[in-house]
Each structure stands twice: as C-alpha cells, then as structure tokens.
Amino acid sequence: MPRGRILAVKWGMNPNSSSLGVDVTFLLAGASALALATPVIAALLRWRKPAEATTGAAPVPPPDDPSP
Numbered sequence: 001m002p003r004g005r006i007l008a009v010k011w012g013m014n015p016n017s018s019s020l021g022v023d024v025t026f027l028l029a030g031a032s033a034l035a036l037a038t039p040v041i042a043a044l045l046r047w048r049k050p051a052e053a054t055t056g057a058a059p060v061p062p063p064d065d066p067s068p
Helices: 020-048
Strands: none
C-alpha cells in the first residue's frame, strides 16, 4: 500500500480544532520574545547613558576668598 504525501501545511486548519491554537501559539512566542528583549534594551539604554552621582545632599559651595 503506497503511503500518502503531505501536500500542504496550513496553520489552524485542523477540522477537529479551532484556529485559536495558532493564535495562542503566536501570542506565547511574542510575549516570550518581548520578555527577553525588554531587559536587554533597558541594559543597553542604561549602559549608553552614565548615571549621575547623586547623594541626596545639597552641593557645598566653594569657600569665599578672605582677602581684605
């Protein structure tokens, strides 16, 4: 008996299920990619812009020149 061939692959076209399975698959893949990309982008932005040194205290003015 000859075996059949796969003629085409169509996402979500299984007559025993709905196309919602494909939508959920792409939503999960997109959410995973976004979750991985967000910290990488944040690290790149933080690396490019140096953090300013702030201690929370007011800056100390230079001492006056006591010349008479």
